[in-house]
Amino acid sequence: xxxxxxxxxxxxxxxxxxxxxxxxxxxxxxxxxxxxxxxxxxxxxxxxxxxxxxxxxxxxxxxxxxxxxxxxxxxxxxxxxxxxxxxxxxxxxxxxxxxxxxxxxxxxxxxxxxxxxxxxxxxxxxxxxxxxxxxxxxxxxxxxxxxxxxxxxxxxxxxxxxxxxxxxxxxxxxxxxxxxxxxxxxxxxxxxxxxxxxxxxxxxxxxxxxxxxxxxxxxxxxxxxxxxxxxxxxxxxxxxxxxxxxxxxxxxxxxxxxxxxxxxxxxxxxxxxxxxxxxxxxxxxxxxxxxxxxxxxxxxxxxxxxxxxxxxxxxxxxxxxxxxxxxxxxxxxxxxxxxxxxxxxxxxxxxxxxxxxxxxxxxxxxxxxxxxxxxxxxxxxxxxxxxxxxxxxxxxxxxxxxxxxxxxxxxxxxxxxxxxxxxxxxxxxxxxxxxxxxxxxxxxxxxxxxxxxxxxxxxxxxxxxxxxxxxxxxxxxxxxxxxxxxxxxxxxxxxxxxxxxxxxxxxxxxxxxxxxxxxxxxxxxxxxxxxxxxxxxxxxxxxxxxxxxxxxxxxxxxxxxxxxxxxxxx
Numbered sequence: 313x314x315x316x317x318x319x320x321x322x323x324x325x326x327x328x329x330x331x332x333x334x335x336x337x338x339x340x341x342x343x344x345x346x347x348x349x350x351x352x353x354x355x356x357x358x359x360x361x362x363x364x365x366x367x368x369x370x371x372x373x374x375x376x377x378x379x380x381x382x383x384x385x386x387x388x389x390x391x392x393x394x395x396x397x398x399x400x401x402x403x404x405x406x407x408x409x410x411x412x413x414x415x416x417x418x419x420x421x422x423x424x425x426x427x428x429x430x431x432x433x434x435x436x437x438x439x440x441x442x443x444x445x446x447x448x449x450x451x452x453x454x455x456x457x458x459x460x461x462x463x464x465x466x467x468x469x470x471x472x473x474x475x476x477x478x479x480x481x482x483x484x485x486x487x488x489x490x491x492x493x494x495x496x497x498x499x500x501x502x503x504x505x506x507x508x509x510x511x512x513x514x515x516x517x518x519x520x521x522x523x524x525x526x527x528x529x530x531x532x533x534x535x536x537x538x539x540x541x542x543x544x545x546x547x548x549x550x551x552x553x554x555x556x557x558x559x560x561x562x563x564x565x566x567x568x569x570x571x572x573x574x575x576x577x578x579x580x581x582x583x584x585x586x587x588x589x590x591x592x593x594x595x596x597x598x599x600x601x602x603x604x605x606x607x608x609x610x611x612x613x614x615x616x617x618x619x620x621x622x623x624x625x626x627x628x629x630x631x632x633x634x635x636x637x638x639x640x641x642x643x644x645x646x647x648x649x650x651x652x653x654x655x656x657x658x659x660x661x662x663x664x665x666x667x668x669x670x671x672x673x674x675x676x677x678x679x680x681x682x683x684x685x686x687x688x689x690x691x692x693x694x695x696x697x698x699x700x701x702x703x704x705x706x707x708x709x710x711x712x713x714x715x716x717x718x719x720x721x722x723x724x725x726x727x728x729x730x731x732x733x734x735x736x737x738x739x740x741x742x743x744x745x746x747x748x749x750x751x752x753x754x755x756x757x758x759x760x761x762x763x764x765x766x767x768x769x770x771x772x773x774x775x776x777x778x779x780x781x782x783x784x785x786x787x788x789x790x791x792x793x794x795x796x797x798x799x800x801x802x803x804x805x806x807x808x809x810x811x812x813x814x815x816x817x818x819x820x821x822x823x824x825x826x827x828x829x830x831x832x833x834x835x836x837x838x839x840x841x842x843x844x845x846x847x848x849x850x851x852x853x854x855x856x857x858x859x860x861x862x863x864x865x866x867x868x869x870x871x872x873x874x875x876x877x878x879x880x881x882x
Contacts, residue, residue, distance in 0.1 A: 321747045330502045336464050336495045337362040339503065340428070341370045343471045349399050351375050351390075351757060353383035357403025358491045359430030364401070375757070375786070378778035380407055382750040384414020384425055384485070385776070389714070389754025391424035393734055395543070395805075397478040397486070398754065404492075405443030406497065409450065413744060415485040418455035420609050420741025421566065422539045426474045427451075429458065433493040442514070449643040451487040460489035464499035472504045480509055481629055482540065482607065514627065514650040515643035523602070523624050523641055524657035527557065530600035532665050534580075536591075536616070537563035540605025540627060540647060542570040547733040549651035550604065551575065558661035559602075560668060562591025564610035565725045568736035578664075580675055582725050584611045584740045589726065590618055590675040597667055602626065605647055609741045613637035626650055630833075682727060690841045693863035696723040699795065702845050704728055706852050707765060712755045713737070716748035716768035717871050719802040720795040724767065746775030747794055753779060756788045763852070767793040770822065771800045780831040783857040791851050794824055795864040805869045819835035828859035834861040 331341045340363055342351070351373040356364040368372050379385045380402045387398025402411055408429040418425040432444045451458040457477035461470045474486035497788050514520070527533055540548055541563070547570045554561060554575040561571055562580040570577045581593040593615040595601060602624040613636035617623070625631040625639035628647060633639075664672070686701030698825065700723050707713050709731065715721055715738040729734045737751050747770075752766035773794050783790050804817040828835035834854045838847050851858045 330500055333499045333501065335362055335366065336490075336497060336499045337366040337614050338427045339464075339467050339501055340471060340490070340495070340534075341366040341372065342503045343468045344372060344399065345370055347472070347475050348396055348644075349868045352399040352401045353386045354401035354756075355380055355383070355403065355407060356401075357407055357430060359432065360401065360407075360428070360490065361782060362364045362495050363401075363428065363490070370779055375782070377782055379776070380410035381412075381414040381746070382776050382779050382782075383651060384411050384418060385747050385750035386754035386757075387425045387427070388418040388421065388423035388485075389751040390415065390758055391418070391478070391483065392421070392737060393712075393755055393758045395479065396424065397426045397475050397483075400427040401423065402427065403443075404432060404447075405445050406870065407443075408447040408489075410643065411487075412450060412454060413742075414488060415451060417744040417747065418482040419454055419456065419559070420767060422483050423485070423609070423740055424478040424479050425485040426471075427487045428471075428489065430741065431489045431658070433693065434462065434491045435493070437491075447487070447489050454485070455487050456484040457486035458489075459487075461491065461494050464494050464497060465501050467499060468501055468504045469493065470569075472506070475506070498788070504852070512646045512649075514653050515626070515645040517653070519641060520650065520653050521641055521657060523643060524623060524654060524733055526600055526624065526641070527559070527602075527658065528660070532594070532598045532668055533559050533600040533602065533662065534594045534598045535559055535561040536583075536595065536601055536606055537567040537570050537604045538568035538603065538606025538610050538627075539564070542567045542733045543605070543735055543756060545648040546570075549648040549655070553651050553655045553658070556655050556658045556661070560594055560664070560672060562589075562594060564606065565738045565740045566610050567605070568725075568738055569730040569733045571731070576729075576731075577676060578672060580672060582618060584725060585722060585873050590671050591670050592676075594792050595621075595680040597665075597671070600624070604651070604848070608634060608637050610634060611740065615647075629862065642727060679729075680767060687845075687856040691865055692841045693797070694838070694841060694844060694864040695865055696720065696795075697727065697869065698841070698844065699862055699864060700724060700727045702848055703765070703767070703793070705845070706848055707708070710762060712752075712759075712762055712764045713734075714748045714751040714755060714764065714766040715739070715838050716766070717743045717745045717755075717802070718769035718772055718795070718800075719805065719866055720767060720769055720864070721802070745772035749776050749779050749783070749790075752790045753783055753786065753788050756790055757786070760789065764788075764789060764790045765793065765852075767795070769798045769801065770798065770824070772795055773821070773824075777827070780828065780833050780857060780859070784832040787856050789855060790857050791854070792857075792859045794823075794859065794861045796824070796861050797864050797866055801866050801869065803865075809870070824859055824861035828857075831857075833859055834859040838862045
């Protein structure tokens with residue numbers, strides 16, 4: 313036994329010894345393997361092609377994409393679902409600059425992503441050579457971490473720290489610039505082991521006890537959930553807290569699925585963009601608002617905080633204070649551990665005030681109304697609620713849904729429900745168009761047994777539709793639904809409200825069925841109200857990429873900005 317133990321120690325020691333690598337690229341790839349990376353998304357080029365070459369001798373799958381921004385979106389989906397950073401790999405110059413929108417989106421949405429970008433040789437940094445660009449400065453404002461490797465021996469350290477920055481705290485994006493001579497040349501160094509994320513404890517007991525006392529004395533408390541509340545362990549702890557307290561709850565779009573069916577009668581729905589939902593009404597009524605895993609980027613505090621309530625912030629990080637978000641108490645630490653301790657101090661269930669009960673009953677009646685009568689909206693083009701109602705039937709617990717940005721985004725966020733944390737990927741940080749299809753491809757790669765449905769408008773779809781080829785090549789089991797109205801409608805309704813006329817929001821039609829088939833995907837077009845549900849079912853039955861185009865009638869969109877009640881339109 314002693315000899316076996318000594319042998320194990322020697323093997324471990326050898327793993328931690330520096331070794332000679334023929335190319336820095338080989339060390340980079342080994343460091344990615346040590347981090348548990350299973351695939352990288354990207355496009356090669358001369359300044360980074362040695363890393364692509366080294367990947368061929370690794371366990372990591374290369375996923376070539378058709379635009380670099382989409383590489384970041386796909387990596388973000390991997391990051392959001394697994395908690396481990398997805399990886400994008402691109403060449404210098406425009407290869408890096410094309411990434412910026414995807415990296416900024418991941419950072420705002422709390423999705424862990426590490427991007428590796430090629431760069432000119434160190435000796436050429438100050439010269440006028442092609443594809444020379446100060447990418448570190450470009451990425452610094454939109455990432456948590458942006459560093460160039462200036463010496464080969466620092467490769468493992470910089471890459472390892474990029475993963476730590478991307479994954480820890482509130483997750484986000486990290487960028488590493490790799491000069492060509494560092495990548496191509498030899499290096500004497502070692503791979504760093506990927507350590508487990510440091511375990512933080514719960515917030516201090518004294519502060520938790522103070523919040524429990526606030527809850528006991530509150531007449532109209534409410535939980536406001538943000539992105540971090542939808543992490544698996546946090547969602548489980550949250551559900552126990554809801555069970556013990558019976559406190560009403562609302563959430564931002566990013567926290568979709570954090571509330572399960574057991575608490576659905578006290579879930580006031582999601583809030584975001586326009587302030588007129590049941591959740592907003594409860595927030596305005598509240599004397600105590602407890603924000604869990606929330607960041608102001610998810611829903612502007614000025615939209616929901618009227619200053620009359622005591623404000624509690626529960627998160628892994630202190631609050632980012634602003635004029636309308638200055639918490640009275642902050643419980644900073646491991647969210648799940650904090651919620652578990654708070655649950656232990658709850659000794660009675662809340663009795664709803666008449667005003668809160670009325671809001672929640674009305675919300676429940678609206679859900680039931682949509683369920684009963686949504687399918688009876690028979691005009692063609694189709695009413696948004698008819699499409700949402702049909703989508704609800706296909707988005708069961710085994711399906712993941714990714715949602716682009718546009719008018720449809722609001723209808724879905726408000727009226728399509730979900731009971732599985734991170735079942736729905738939806739944005740409200742940068743509100744980036746074009747995310748849905750690449751998100752869907754990334755989500756499918758994480759769990760190929762699970763069908764993914766993505767949805768966009770016809771405007772957003774064409775910003776990333778080139779990735780249909782990627783989906784076909786991968787045989788990804790993805791259904792993409794396009795709401796077709798031949799315009800940038802979400803912008804249009806705001807222009808109309810402000811200026812009573814439209815500017816720059818109209819474009820021409822596309823035959824999306826033919827377009828999809830040109831890529832090798834299965835194409836469908838809904839051509840009547842009666843054909844909606846059977847067409848969606850047929851498209852869901854396709855084993856591989858499929859696209860459904862659905863004409864939509866957005867005439868009721870102005871109601872989204874008013875006090876919308878479904879009885880007005882159903």
